Amino acid sequence: MSESVRLTGFVDDRRISRFQYVAVALCGTVMFLDGFDTQVINYLAPHIARDWGLSTAVLGPIFSSALVGLMIGYLVLSPLSDRFGHRRLVIAGTAVFALTSLVSVWVGGVTELVVLRLVTGIGLGAAAPSAVALTAEYSPKRVRASFVLAIYCGFSLGFVAAGLVTGWLEPTFGWRSVFLVGALAPMVIIPVMLRFLPESLAFLTGRGADPERAYQLCRRIDRTLPVQVQPVLVDPTEAGGRVKLRAVLANGGVLGTVLLWVVFAVNLGEFYALQSWLPTMLTDLGFAGGTVVSATSLITVGGIAVALVVGPAMDRLGAFGSLAVLFVVGAVFLAVAGPAFAGPEWVMLPALFLVGCGVSGGQKALIALAAVVYPASVRSTGVGWALGIGRLGGILGPLVVGAALSANWSPTAVFLALAGPMLVCAGMIVHLGRRARRAATTPAPEPVGPR
Template identity: 40%
Template sequence: MSAPAQAGPRPVNIQQLIDESPVSRFQLLIIVLCFLIVAVDGFDTAAAAFIAPAIRAEWQLTPAVLGPMFGAGLFGLMVGALVIGPFADRFGRKPLLIFSVVFFGLASLGAAFSHSITELTWWRFVTGLGLGAAMPSAITLTSEYCPERRRSFLVTIMFCGFTLGSAMGGLLAAQLVAEHGWRSVLVVGGAVPLVVAVLLWALLPESIRFLVLKDPRSAAAARNLARIAPKADLAGAVFVGPKKAKGLPVQQLFSRNLVGGTLLLWLAFFMSLLVYYLLTNWLPTFINAGGASIQQAALVTMMLQLGGTLGGVVLGLFMDKVNPHALLASAYVGGGLCVTAIGNSTGVPGLLPVAVFGAGFCIAGSQIGINALAAAYYPTASRATGVSWANGIGRSGSVVGSMVGGLLLSFHWGFETIFAIAAAPALVAGLAIFLKGRLQSGATLDAAPVAQVAQEG
C-alpha cells in the first residue's frame, strides 16, 4: 500500500495575513521605535536654530556667517536621503536605521566639541547625512508592518515624532543653554540617539516584506508574522507578496508603471518643503517686521508646528477612509489660502494665529501625509529608495525655501504680495498630488484608500 502523497508548500500572502489580523503589540512596538527615531531626528535637525544665538554671542559672529551652518545641515539631509537611504533596499531596513542613528549621534557629539564656525558647519553637514538616511527608512519599515486599512494613519502618527521632537528640542534647549551652554544641546542630541540605537538593535525587527523578498521561506519572517497572527499555521509556508524586480532600485523608479507618479511625487515634495521651510525660517521675521514683538512672533510661529502635528494625525486618519490624493490636494489648496490670509491679517484681530495654524494643519500635515502616500506607491524592492529620493528632492526645496524669504524681503513688497507669492508652491503641490491620483486611477494602480501598486500582487 503506497504512502499518501505529501502536500506541497502552502502559499501564504503576508499582506493579506497582516490585513486580516488586529494590530498587535508587536506592531505597536515597531511604531514606537520608529517614532523615537524620527523624534531624535527632529531634535537634531532643529538643534542649529536653537543654539544659533548663543554661538553667535560666544564667537562674535554676524548673522550672515551663521547662514552656511544652516545650509550645510539641510544639504547633508538631502545628500543622506539620496545617497545613503537607498541602501535600505539592499542591506535591509534595520541595519540602515541602526547605522544612520549611530552615525548622526556620533556626528552631533563631534559637533559639540567644535572650535570654530567652519568646523561646526562641517559637522552639521555630516550630521545631516545620517539624519537624511534615517527618516525614509523609518517611514518604509513602519509602512511595511501596517495593515492596509490603517496604514496612512499609523505612518502619520509615527511621523509626528519629528514635529514633537523639534518642539521638545526648543523647550530643552532654552534650559540647557542657560545652565550648561550651547554645546550641551549637541551632547544631548548625540547621546540620546546612541541609546535609541541600542534599543533598535535589541527590539527592532527587520521588515517582513524585505525578508520574504530575499527568501520566500524565511524563518525570520515566519517568526515575525507569528507575533502578529499567533493563531496562523505557518508550518511549511512559502510566503508570497513582494516580487523581485530587474535593475537597480533607482532604475525601478523610472519604470513605465512608476515614472509618472515618481516625477509628480518629487514635484509635490519639493514645493511642499519649499513653502514649509520658508514659513518656518522667515515667519518670525515677517511678523516682527509687521510690528509684533519677538516674543509674540515666536508664539504665533509655534502655531505652525501645532497645526502640522494635528493636521498629520487628522489627514492620516481620513486618508484611510477616502481618496487620499483628493484629500491631500484639497488640503494643499487650503494651505495656500491660509498662507494668503497671513499676508492679509494686518488690522484683523485674531486672524494671524488662526491663519498660521491653518497653514501648518494643511501644509505640514499634508507633508506628513505624502510620506505615507509615497511608501504605499512603491513596491518592496524599491520602496526605501522611492521614499528616500522623494525626501531628498524635497530637501532641495527646503534649501530654496530657506533662501527665498530674504529675497522676497529685499524687494520691499507689501506683505499681501509676499504671502500671495509664498502660497503658490502649496497650490503647485496640490496640483501634483491631484494629477498623480488621476494618473494612478487611469492605470488602475490605485484605489481609495491607499493601496499597493500592481507589481506587489
C-alpha cells in the same frame, strides 16, 4: 495546518498586534530624535556665534551643511536598504548622528562644526526613509497613512523639543550641554532597537533571504500560526531586491514620480520659507518677541493637529483626494492669512495656525502618500528620493521669499503669492489620483512608482 504563509495581504488581514505597535513606536522615536537633531542647530547657532565671536554671515555654512547632509542621506544612502535592510539602516543612521552629536560637545571651530553637521545630516537622512518604510510595511493598509503621519508628527515634535531643551539647558549649562542631550538620547534607544525593531519582511524574503526569521516575525504578528517553520511566499513585486533609481521610474511611472517630486519641492519650499522668514516679517511689523515665537510655533502645531484628521481621511476616503483637498484648503488659508497681519493678535495667530494645517500638514501627508503609492520593494528608495528632491525646494523657497521681501513685498503679498503654487500642486495631486485609478482598472503588471 497551513503549508505556507502568503505575505501578500498578511498584515492587512489581521488585527494589529502589540509587536507592530512597538515597531511603529520605535520608528516614531527615531523620527523624533531626527527632528530634534535637525532643528537644534538653529537654536544653538546664536549662542555659538556669541561664544566664538562669529558674524552672522558665518552661520550660513553651519545651517546649510546639515541640509546638504540630509540630501546625501536621502538620495545616496536610502537605496542601500535593499542591500543591508531597513532595520540596519535605521540603527546605523541613528548611531551616526548620535556619535557626531557627541563629538560636537567638544568642537572647537567653525570648520569642525560644519563637517560634523554634514555627517550628522547624512545619518539623519539615512534613518528617516527606512523608518517610514518599516512603519508602512508593518501597518495594515486600512491605517497605513495614519501610522505614517503619526510617526512623522514625531519629527515635528522633535522640532518643538529642540527649542524647549535649548531654553532649559543653555542658560545654565551652555550650548554644549544641548549637543550632549542630542547624543545621549539616541544612544539610549539604540539598544532597544537592537532588541525590538524588526527587519523588513520584504527584505527577508528577497535579497536578505532568511526564511526562518521571516516566519518568526510573522508569528509575532499572528500567534495562531504553527510553531513549525513554514515557507513564506511573497509576490515578486514586493520582494526585496536591488533597487536603483530606474526601478522607481519604471513601468510608466516617470511622469507620476516627477510630479510627486515637484509637489514635494514646492511644499517643502513654502514650509522652510515660512520657518525662515516669518519671524523677520512679524518683527518688522512690530510684534513682540513672545508673539513672534508663538506664531512661528503655530505653523508646526497646526501640521501636527491636522494629521489627526487627514490620516484617517486618507485611509478611508482615499489618499489622493484627501491630500488634494488639504492643499486647496491650505491655499485658501494662505490667501486669507495675509490680511490678518494688519489685525489684532487674536486674529493673526489662529490664521497662522490654519496656514500650518495646510503647509506643515501637507508635508506630513505627502510622506504618507509616498508610503502608500510605492510598493514595499522600492518604498525606502522612493521616499528617500522624494525627500531629497524636495529638499531642493527647501533650499530655494527661503531664497525666493527673501528676494521678494528685499523687493519690498509686503507680508500680505508674499502670503498671497504662496497660495498659487499650493493650488497648482492640488491640481497635480488630482491628476496623480486619476492616473492611479486608471492604472487600477487596467490589467497590467504592478507598478513600482506612483502612477
